[in-house]
Amino acid sequence: MTESHPVPVTLFVCTTCRHPEDGPEAPRAGARLAAALHAPEGVELREVECLGNCRRGPSVAMVREGGWSYVFGGLDAADGSAVVEGALLLGASADGLMPWRGRPEVLKRGLIARIPPVPGIAA
């Protein structure tokens, strides 16, 4: 029944990350990604200053209750809809893992790390 009652997902977007092609004065790709994101119901967007994935930014992270946490990198300012799609997949997942099947390509090749859930720990 999890499919019909998705779990809320918190979506962190690093606004400090630069795209390799960003000029030094240009708005940063991470900030442009955050600005372009339209979080639907069930996805709470939070901007953060650093997710520690500076080598392979732009970066986002996704966290949900009872599920794995994910960090993705190598994104582009235009990847907002793929990121939201991934967050919704994670929220709808019955086993707390973001399914590989149906996952946007940019979230397949851009996986940086994932962390298992810790039952009982309120992060």
Added chain:
Amino acid sequence: MTESHPVPVTLFVCTTCRHPEDGPEAPRAGARLAAALHAPEGVELREVECLGNCRRGPSVAMVREGGWSYVFGGLDAADGSAVVEGALLLGASADGLMPWRGRPEVLKRGLIARIPPVPGIAA
């Protein structure tokens, strides 16, 4: 008072990760790291099969209530004491961040990603 009442830390060690110098038949560096780790009071060791950081393993992740979650990579089977030291630093942190000062060198250069806490979400 947080310093004197550390928060328990869950330490995940990926046992699948190979060190770049591991032979194909050798026990994997991640498994050797896990086997050599002696988790003190306040640190719960959990072996996992994949933290998604396959490009830069061996990998560990650390999670605590009310704190940031961390993933480290580029480790070695001999880095167990540094990993435990980092977990204790995270557990003792008043602000939920692992302090840079005093952090073992291997956890400075090996930072893969970090995720902010989400109050109220039991991961």
